Amino acid sequence: MKLYAHPFSSYSQKVLIALYENATPFEYRSLDDLSANAELASHWPLKRFPILVDQSRTILETSTIIEYLQIHYPGRVRLIPEGDAGIEVRMLDRIFDNYVMTPMQKIVLNQLRPEPDRDSYGVTEARGFLDRIYAWLDERLAGRAWAAGDAFTLADCAAAPSLFYADWAHEIPLTRTNLRAYRARLLARPSIARAVDEARPYRSNFPLGAPDRD
Numbered sequence: 312m313k314l315y316a317h318p319f320s321s322y323s324q325k326v327l328i329a330l331y332e333n334a335t336p337f338e339y340r341s342l343d344d345l346s347a348n349a350e351l352a353s354h355w356p357l358k359r360f361p362i363l364v365d366q367s368r369t370i371l372e373t374s375t376i377i378e379y380l381q382i383h384y385p386g387r388v389r390l391i392p393e394g395d396a397g398i399e400v401r402m403l404d405r406i407f408d409n410y411v412m413t414p415m416q417k418i419v420l421n422q423l424r425p426e427p428d429r430d431s432y433g434v435t436e437a438r439g440f441l442d443r444i445y446a447w448l449d450e451r452l453a454g455r456a457w458a459a460g461d462a463f464t465l466a467d468c469a470a471a472p473s474l475f476y477a478d479w480a481h482e483i484p485l486t487r488t489n490l491r492a493y494r495a496r497l498l499a500r501p502s503i504a505r506a507v508d509e510a511r512p513y514r515s516n517f518p519l520g521a522p523d524r525d
């Protein structure tokens with residue numbers, strides 16, 4: 312099983328965390344490597360990553376990859392609970408991807424554009440989105456150890472990299488104590504600490520300038 316991914320990429324970390332949680336063996340095709348990039352393009356013309364290639368099967372989209380891992384390579388940590396409990400997990404996974412990761416990417420990617428092509432309206436909108444989702448998450452997480460309750464799940468795999476970088480791009484206010492404490496708990500979890508450490512050498516590439524913390 313091959314994962315095409317890059318250590319500094321937030322969506323790559325989402326899947327790496329799932330793999331590390333269950334010590335699932337895989338071949339890491341790092342996109343630092345030119346031949347891995349060519350292989351990625353041959354599997355997925357949009358070249359969005361990570362992707363998982365398991366023999367003749369190509370799995371796209373991080374949430375689906377993690378679902379695939381659970382079905383085909385189950386481990387001690389069940390990342391998507393069965394039945395109704397799975398609804399909260401899947402819902403929060405979509406919320407972290409769509410309403411934390413997407414506005415965070417908007418702010419970060421805007422910085423990579425040439426000055427005349429920057430979208431200040433879109434960035435202001437993205438910052439407003441983050442303010443509102445931080446407030447919503449702060450309430451939702453009250454009394455919870457992990458995103459969906461007592462167990463670590465797919466939702467936490469999505470939460471870790473999205474909140475990690477969102478806080479760099481648009482800091483979580485000090486008043487959002489539940490959310491800030493949750494982010495700190497995520498960073499202390501060994502699978503996540505490992506993904507963050509592997510990305511450390513690339514921090515100088517963060518377009519907004521990486522803060523001196525985490």
Ligand SMILES: N[C@@H](CCC(=O)N[C@@H](CS)C(=O)NCC(=O)O)C(=O)O
Pocket residue numbers: 320321322323358359360361371372373374
């Ligand atoms: N919805 C996709 C998003 C993947 C994604 O946006 N990945 C980023 C890296 S973190 C990417 O491919 N960026 C390169 C690009 O946009 O061309 C998923 O869940 O897999």
